[in-house]
Amino acid sequence: xxxxxxxxxxxxxxxxxxxxxxxxxxxxxxxxxxxxxxxxxxxxxxxxxxxxxxxxxxxxxxxxxxxxxxxxxxxxxxxxxxxxxxxxxxxxxxxxxxxxxxxxxxxxxxxxxxxxxxxxxxxxxxxxxxxxxxxxxxxxxxxxxxxxxxxxxxxxxxxxxxxxxxxxxxxxxxxxxxxxxxxxxxxxxxxxxxxxxxxxxxxxxxxxxxxxxxxxxxxxxxxxxxxxxxxxxxxxxxxxxxxxxxxxxxxxxxxxxxxxxxxxxxxxxxxxxxxxxxxxxxxxxxxxxxxxxxxxxxxxxxxxxxxxxxxxxxxxxxxxxxxxx
Amino acid sequence: xxxxxxxxxxxxxxxxxxxxxxxxxxxxxxxxxxxxxxxxxxxxxxxxxxxxxxxxxxxxxxxxxxxxxxxxxxxxxxxxxxxxxxxxxxxxxxxxxxxxxxxxxxxxxxxxxxxxxxxxxxxxxxxxxxxxxxxxxxxxxxxxxxxxxxxxxxxxxxxxxxxxxxxxxxxxxxxxxxxxxxxxxxxxxxxxxxxxxxxxxxxxxxxxxxxxxxxxxxxxxxxxxxxxxxxxxxxxxxxxxxxxx
Numbered sequence: 001x002x003x004x005x006x007x008x009x010x011x012x013x014x015x016x017x018x019x020x021x022x023x024x025x026x027x028x029x030x031x032x033x034x035x036x037x038x039x040x041x042x043x044x045x046x047x048x049x050x051x052x053x054x055x056x057x058x059x060x061x062x063x064x065x066x067x068x069x070x071x072x073x074x075x076x077x078x079x080x081x082x083x084x085x086x087x088x089x090x091x092x093x094x095x096x097x098x099x100x101x102x103x104x105x106x107x108x109x110x111x112x113x114x115x116x117x118x119x120x121x122x123x124x125x126x127x128x129x130x131x132x133x134x135x136x137x138x139x140x141x142x143x144x145x146x147x148x149x150x151x152x153x154x155x156x157x158x159x160x161x162x163x164x165x166x167x168x169x170x171x172x173x174x175x176x177x178x179x180x181x182x183x184x185x186x187x188x189x190x191x192x193x194x195x196x197x198x199x200x201x202x203x204x205x206x207x208x209x210x211x212x213x214x215x216x217x218x219x220x221x222x223x224x225x226x227x228x229x230x231x232x233x234x235x236x237x238x239x240x241x242x243x244x245x246x247x248x249x250x251x252x253x254x255x256x257x258x259x260x261x262x263x264x265x266x267x268x269x270x271x272x273x274x275x276x277x278x279x280x281x282x283x284x285x286x287x288x289x290x291x292x293x294x295x296x297x298x299x300x301x302x303x304x305x306x307x308x309x310x311x312x313x314x315x316x317x318x319x320x321x322x323x324x325x
Numbered sequence: 326x327x328x329x330x331x332x333x334x335x336x337x338x339x340x341x342x343x344x345x346x347x348x349x350x351x352x353x354x355x356x357x358x359x360x361x362x363x364x365x366x367x368x369x370x371x372x373x374x375x376x377x378x379x380x381x382x383x384x385x386x387x388x389x390x391x392x393x394x395x396x397x398x399x400x401x402x403x404x405x406x407x408x409x410x411x412x413x414x415x416x417x418x419x420x421x422x423x424x425x426x427x428x429x430x431x432x433x434x435x436x437x438x439x440x441x442x443x444x445x446x447x448x449x450x451x452x453x454x455x456x457x458x459x460x461x462x463x464x465x466x467x468x469x470x471x472x473x474x475x476x477x478x479x480x481x482x483x484x485x486x487x488x489x490x491x492x493x494x495x496x497x498x499x500x501x502x503x504x505x506x507x508x509x510x511x512x513x514x515x516x517x518x519x520x521x522x523x524x525x526x527x528x529x530x531x532x533x534x535x536x537x538x539x540x541x542x543x544x545x546x547x548x549x550x551x552x553x554x555x556x557x558x559x560x561x562x563x564x565x566x567x568x569x570x
Binding site: 098106140149185192193253301316 | 336344362417444446448449450451452453455456461462463464465467481485488489490491495500536537539541542550552553554556557560563567
């Protein structure tokens with residue numbers, strides 16, 4: 001018995017959501033008094049791999065194979081399931097990222113494992129059962145799920161578990177897995193990375209704009225605010241429906257659910273569908289000229305005012321704060 | 326081209342979510358159920374791809390008789406026929422397994438699902454179906470085109486997008502951008518009444534998970550209002566009190 005964590009990389013570097021997932025998996029290994037094995041796929045440097053030890057990975061299976069340099073979920077699922085079998089891992093942990101959402105279900109089927117997707121806290125194993133709390137109804141509720149299978153797969157919601165540093169070193173071991181021949185039907189033609197953008201699902205801070213901004217030409221100040229804070233950009237559904245911003249920035253019940261430390265909503269009234277996707281943010285700031293906007297009912301801090309007056313002032317205040325810091 | 330679209334029957338997006346029986350059951354009382362919005366996108370694209378006698382669109386739902394109005398809506402939007410597997414959808418594994426058994430007996434060129442259902446948000450059925458059928462699966466698709474026997478998809482990845490080509494058949498989980506949802510017209514609504522809706526019984530399958538109970542998020546405290554002229558105070562509060570910047 002052991003716990004296996006798939007350590008997803010972006011451009012051969014691990015992101016915060018991976019360190020969160022390793023910390024989370026390490027805590028599960030601790031609960032079960034067993035060891036944590038990590039698996040990395042791709043051209044990740046030795047120094048980067050070694051860093052995983054700081055978060056509790058004791059052994060790292062390194063799969064560096066030319067065929068697996070691009071993410072093909074069928075092949076990656078085969079390799080991860082093979083690693084789980086090799087290591088006798090009965091619990092597999094994955095970040096609930098865009099890639100993780102494609103991978104976890106395939107791994108669960110391969111291992112005949114129950115899958116708790118979007119977990120938000122450590123499993124409760126006190127009763128001899130294996131119980132996981134996960135998001136449901138697009139953030140309007142949580143479901144408490146018991147996994148009854150011998151093998152289990154958990155995908156962890158970004159920003160729901162803190163990165164925990166330990167002083168440990170990891171042993172790196174090459175793992176010569178390459179997937180099945182039938183796994184490689186998909187061919188990646190092009191990857192377009194917006195390297196200057198902060199990834200929305202695992203951003204610490206999200207700055208979001210709504211219809212109150214009146215048009216795409218007014219997004220400059222929102223971008224400036226996001227840039228100052230190192231935040232990801234987001235928008236409400238009417239904004240993406242109108243083509244002011246791309247669909248990939250739409251947060252809410254029918255968009256991306258986010259749970260950052262800070263969510264700043266500008267010119268968004270707070271329809272129930274929008275709130276569903278952002279309500280698990282730790283701190284919510286709302287800027288809206290309508291004092292009756294429903295968003296104020298769930299906000300921690302609010303400014304009633306015209307976005308075109310308030311946002312430039314807020315930008316100036318943050319610049320001043322940064323200059324003093 | 327034969328396309329299968331998997332559809333879910335979910336609470337309307339405006340629903341206030343509550344539970345009964347000591348938070349162990351979803352409270353259906355007064356809730357309107359709808360076709361899952363992401364499945365509507367998948368259905369719209371399937372109808373576009375088969376437009377002009379270029380194939381058929383079958384919708385499939387794992388659900389009890391109460392889901393039939395949602396299935397009829399899919400038929401009114403333009404699906405050719407419907408299948409209902411007569412069972413309560415226990416979890417994603419159960420749903421994927423039932424659909425996979427149907428597909429093994431009735432092959433399709435393309436299987437579409439929404440990227441996730443808006444009730445349990447698992448994004449699980451498309452990947453599980455792919456694995457059960459040994460087909461490629463791609464999730465969070467923003468664009469989907471077919472050229473001969475190949476499908477080209479654009480999918481969202483961390484910090485960007487990726488364009489893939491894959492030989493049919495595949496399982497694809499669609500998101501916004503793939504197509505605009507279609508609204509049924511009067512002709513569609515009338516014809517939906519006579520289109521085939523085949524009800525089949527489920528196969529037996531082991532289950533791996535159980536929902537024990539539900540929780541609703543803790544209520545948030547009252548908002549602290551700050552004057553529009555005191556943005557510096559907001560910055561201080563975010564730094565000193567909330568400790569988020």
